[in-house]
Amino acid sequence: MKADTNQDIIVFFDNRLVPLRDAKVGILTHAFNYGTGVFEGIRGYRDENQRELFLVRPQEHYERWKRNCSILRIDVRPKPSVLCRITSALVRRNQFHTNVYVRPLAYKSAERIGVSPDGASAFAITALPFGDYIDSRAGLHAGVSSWRRIADTAVPCRAKICGAYVNSALASDEARREGYDEAIFLTEDGHVAEGASCNIFLLRGERLITPAVSEGILEGITRASVIELAQRELHLDVVERRVDRSELYVSDEVFFTGTAVELAPIVRVDHRPVGSGKIGPVAAELRRLYLEAARGANPTYKKWLFPVYGPVAAGKAA
Numbered sequence: 462m463k464a465d466t467n468q469d470i471i472v473f474f475d476n477r478l479v480p481l482r483d484a485k486v487g488i489l490t491h492a493f494n495y496g497t498g499v500f501e502g503i504r505g506y507r508d509e510n511q512r513e514l515f516l517v518r519p520q521e522h523y524e525r526w527k528r529n530c531s532i533l534r535i536d537v538r539p540k541p542s543v544l545c546r547i548t549s550a551l552v553r554r555n556q557f558h559t560n561v562y563v564r565p566l567a568y569k570s571a572e573r574i575g576v577s578p579d580g581a582s583a584f585a586i587t588a589l590p591f592g593d594y595i596d597s598r599a600g601l602h603a604g605v606s607s608w609r610r611i612a613d614t615a616v617p618c619r620a621k622i623c624g625a626y627v628n629s630a631l632a633s634d635e636a637r638r639e640g641y642d643e644a645i646f647l648t649e650d651g652h653v654a655e656g657a658s659c660n661i662f663l664l665r666g667e668r669l670i671t672p673a674v675s676e677g678i679l680e681g682i683t684r685a686s687v688i689e690l691a692q693r694e695l696h697l698d699v700v701e702r703r704v705d706r707s708e709l710y711v712s713d714e715v716f717f718t719g720t721a722v723e724l725a726p727i728v729r730v731d732h733r734p735v736g737s738g739k740i741g742p743v744a745a746e747l748r749r750l751y752l753e754a755a756r757g758a759n760p761t762y763k764k765w766l767f768p769v770y771g772p773v774a775a776g777k778a779a
């Protein structure tokens with residue numbers, strides 16, 4: 462069946478495949494009232510040459526999801542390998558042959574008043590056709606937000622906890638209203654953390670720098686991929702450490718990474734040009750390498766990919 466509108470899309474909900482229009486939760490659902498859900502974001506890229514759609518690092522996304530669900534004591538029973546199979550079956554069932562975005566969401570499902578959570582939980586997985594999240598071809602203008610990154614001692618940012626994304630929503634709304642493409646968060650003590658929905662890297666000379674995992678960041682899977690590419694392919698020194706705000710102004714290059722933004726070069730921060738004010742060569746090359754790997758065009762990184770259709774089915778579908 463071809464999914465013509467979003468409502469026709471088939472989703473995984475209540476342990477079965479149902480049309481999106483039937484995947485509903487009640488208004489008293491705990492997660493809806495108190496933000497007690499944990500989500501993920503996974504991309505799939507269609508490669509025309511191989512007539513295949515590759516999910517990018519779904520195993521790692523599902524491992525992170527399950528680990529982070531345990532922070533809220535949400536138990537997602539299936540193993541990551543089973544979740545990968547459910548996801549590829551979902552994409553096949555919808556007959557998607559374009560780039561997709563997959564949104565797993567686990568949540569506290571009790572329908573009652575009262576913030577103290579109980580053991581009731583559920584999860585859903587949705588896959589949608591998806592293009593560019595943000596047009597970064599000319600490079601982005603990012604601005605440091607007046608909103609500080611929420612501290613791990615309040616709501617852990619290393620998990621994609623629904624309620625924590627109010628922090629990102631406020632910062633991204635402010636950034637767009639002020640004419641920036643994306644916000645950069647500082648931690649409460651004034652160090653660079655990350656973007657509202659992405660990690661951040663700085664290049665200073667031959668050294669690539671990114672805030673350490675204890676700096677109020679999500680432990681990004683694209684971040685890990687880009688570190689591997691930078692070290693292995695470009696032989697760059699990669700350092701995870703504290704970053705001052707003013708380092709953003711004196712870096713040669715700055716860029717964001719994330720499943721949705723992919724690798725997005727930043728050409729201006731707070732109205733100051735980054736380096737030459739144009740997309741830098743390292744960001745451009747890492748972006749090329751990342752997208753090549755994500756599309757299955759580099760055999761070294763095929764280990765990151767989960768083919769949805771397989772050779773025979775892909776041939777038939779084409």
Ligand SMILES: Cc1ncc(COP(=O)(O)O)c(C=O)c1O
Binds near residue numbers: 629682720
């Ligand atoms: C706050 C935040 N930081 C970083 C990222 C990037 O993480 P990943 O590369 O795993 O998608 C995301 C992704 O959604 C995010 O929401």
